[in-house]
Amino acid sequence: MTEKQExxxxxxxxxxxxxxxxxxxxxxxxxEAGVSEGLIFRHFTNKDGLMxxxxxxSDERMSTHVSRIVELTDPLAQVHATIELxxxxxxxxxxxxxxxxSLKWQKKYKNQPYQASTHQLELTQLIxxxxxxxxxxxPEKEVLFLIMLLDGLSSQxxxxxxxxxxxxxxxxxxxxxx
Amino acid sequence: MTEKQExxxxxxxxxxxxxxxxxxxxxxxxxEAGVSEGLIFRHFTNKDGLMxxxxxxSDERMSTHVSRIVELTDPLAQVHATIELxxxxxxxxxxxxxxxxSLKWQKKYKNQPYQASTHQLELTQLIxxxxxxxxxxxPEKEVLFLIMLLDGLSSQxxxxxxxxxxxxxxxxxxxxxx
DNA sequence: ATAAAAAGTGAGCAATCACTCACATAACTG
DNA sequence: CAGTTATGTGAGTGATTGCTCACTTTTTAT
Numbered sequence: 001m002t003e004k005q006e007x008x009x010x011x012x013x014x015x016x017x018x019x020x021x022x023x024x025x026x027x028x029x030x031x032e033a034g035v036s037e038g039l040i041f042r043h044f045t046n047k048d049g050l051m052x053x054x055x056x057x058s059d060e061r062m063s064t065h066v067s068r069i070v071e072l073t074d075p076l077a078q079v080h081a082t083i084e085l086x087x088x089x090x091x092x093x094x095x096x097x098x099x100x101x102s103l104k105w106q107k108k109y110k111n112q113p114y115q116a117s118t119h120q121l122e123l124t125q126l127i128x129x130x131x132x133x134x135x136x137x138x139p140e141k142e143v144l145f146l147i148m149l150l151d152g153l154s155s156q157x158x159x160x161x162x163x164x165x166x167x168x169x170x171x172x173x174x175x176x177x178x
Numbered sequence: 179m180t181e182k183q184e185x186x187x188x189x190x191x192x193x194x195x196x197x198x199x200x201x202x203x204x205x206x207x208x209x210e211a212g213v214s215e216g217l218i219f220r221h222f223t224n225k226d227g228l229m230x231x232x233x234x235x236s237d238e239r240m241s242t243h244v245s246r247i248v249e250l251t252d253p254l255a256q257v258h259a260t261i262e263l264x265x266x267x268x269x270x271x272x273x274x275x276x277x278x279x280s281l282k283w284q285k286k287y288k289n290q291p292y293q294a295s296t297h298q299l300e301l302t303q304l305i306x307x308x309x310x311x312x313x314x315x316x317p318e319k320e321v322l323f324l325i326m327l328l329d330g331l332s333s334q335x336x337x338x339x340x341x342x343x344x345x346x347x348x349x350x351x352x353x354x355x356x
Numbered sequence: 357a358t359a360a361a362a363a364g365t366g367a368g369c370a371a372t373c374a375c376t377c378a379c380a381t382a383a384c385t386g
Numbered sequence: 387c388a389g390t391t392a393t394g395t396g397a398g399t400g401a402t403t404g405c406t407c408a409c410t411t412t413t414t415a416t
Contacts, residue, residue, distance in 0.1 A: 002363075023202035025403060036365045041405060043363090060202075097194070141350045152326030153334050155282070172319045180393080203373060214395045219375060221393090 005043050007033045009057075012050050017095040021051060045059075058100055059117060065089070066119040075130035077178050082127055082146065087166050088152045093163070101154055149173065183221050185211050190228050195273040198280070199229060216305040225351035228310075236278055237295060243267070257355050260305055260324070264332045265344050272339070279332055327351065 015024045026047055030037040044050045065088065068072035069081045089097040124143055131139035153173070157166065185296055189211035193202045208215040223230045237249065241268065247259045265277040302321055309317035331351070 002407085004363080020200070022198070027403075037404090038366065038406080039364055045406065131252075138350070141347070144347065145327070145350065145354075148330030148334055149323070149327050151330030152328070155328055155329050156322075169319070169322065172316070172323065176323075182393080204374075204375085215374090216396065217394055225374065242369080 002031075004035055004039065008035060008040055008043065008050070009053055013099060014095055015053050016051070016054070017099040017102075021047075026050075054099070056102075058096070059119070061093075061096075062117065066123050069123065071124060075133040076178065078130045078144075079127060079134075080174050083150065083173050084170060085158060086150050087170060088163065090154075090157045097154075098133075098158055101158065118139065123156045155176070180221075182211075182213055182217065184217055186213060186228070189232055191232055191277060192273055193279075194229070194232070198300040199225075204228075233275070233281075236274070237244060237297070239271075240295065240297045244301050247301065248304060253311040254356065255302075256308045257305060257312070257324075258352050259356070260301065261328065261351050264328050264335060265348060268335045268339065269333075275332075276336055279336065328336065 005061060008029065012024075015029055015032065018024075027037055029050075030040055040050065042067055065085060069078055069085070072078045093145055124147070128139045128143045131142045132154065136142045148164050153169070156169070190202075190207050193207055193210065196202075204218055205215055205239055207228075208218055243263060247256055247263070250256045250259060269302065270354045302325070306321045306326065309320045314320045320353065331347070334347070
């Protein structure tokens with residue numbers, strides 16, 4: 001990955017997150033990245049290719065986070081770590097994950113990111129087992145419940161990202177699982 | 179509201195929900211509605227005006243649903259009715275509400291629909307009181323929790339709209355509040 | 357050093373899109 | 387009925403956009 005390639009990806013990510021994919025012209029990406037427009041197409045074929053490259057990074061990063069949760073041995077610790085995941089994602093790379101979540105609603109990339117990825121499935125399986133070990137009578141439904149909750153949490157985090165708010169709500173959610 | 183005006187709105191709604199606002203040309207709306215393209219602009223000024231007209235309907239419809247919940251006297255019944263709200267919205271007018279939810283993530287209409295409307299606030303207040311009456315120690319946090327949960331539920335409903343799934347998950351959620 | 361491959365440029369093209377406008381028809385109004 | 391307003395048409399326009407391509411510069415390989 002060239003220095004300019006990374007620069008293009010970073011800029012595209014920032015602009016896509018800020019203005020949306022369809023409303024961000026490749027000319028603007030080139031301008032703000034300080035490269036010629038043609039270079040974008042040389043490296044990423046077309047505008048969709050740019051998005052695909054950004055999404056490929058999503059999988060890598062998610063993989064790291066999930067494997068850290070898998071490493072935990074205590075099932076309750078796994079559940080709590082999962083609850084903390086959205087806030088962690090947003091604190092580390094806000095724009096990147098905001099783009100991910102906004103994409104969930106776009107038809108084009110419906111089968112790509114966060115939601116139905118291998119890691120999502122792996123995590124679901126893990127937390128199902130965790131709930132089972134913790135003695136919950138309906139672990140599958142419990143996981144679905146948690147997924148929905150964290151989905152909504154992500155949505156809240158995008159609007160109200162103050163540290164105080166995050167800590168309060170995380171503590172409250174965790175208090176429901178002990 | 180003319181017959182053709184309604185036809186345009188319906189068609190625009192369907193196409194916006196299916197393909198997204200930015201990627202739906204006004205020419206296609208006109209074509210599928212069986213009217214001339216110029217008529218769209220005569221009635222709705224510009225493409226944004228079309229969207230605004232659609233969003234104005236959102237407020238009306240939500241108002242009906244919220245006032246029905248307000249009319250209930252039992253606080254637990256209010257909570258349960260709120261839990262059923264997303265599924266109700268989707269069963270009645272799927273495309274319409276899908277568009278609403280997808281819009282949440284678009285910068286342009288961030289201050290418009292579902293989320294921060296008067297009715298959202300009214301409902302939040304109502305359910306806060308309901309939780310208080312039910313003896314929950316932290317009613318404000320409890321409401322936020324429920325909002326997030328229902329947000330995530332909406333997201334699930336869009337992907338997996340089978341009746342069986344909906345009934346199962348609704349029953350499970352409601353079993354948490356009694 | 358030289359050739360070949362890769363990286364980088366930017367003017368320009370074809371297509372698309374939101375929107376206009378001159379005009380036609382239909383619906384009210386007195 | 388005549389006059390006025392509202393509704394409806396669709397070809398045309400200017401601006402924008404994704405993308406190409408002929409070309410230059412830099413890097414790599416031998």
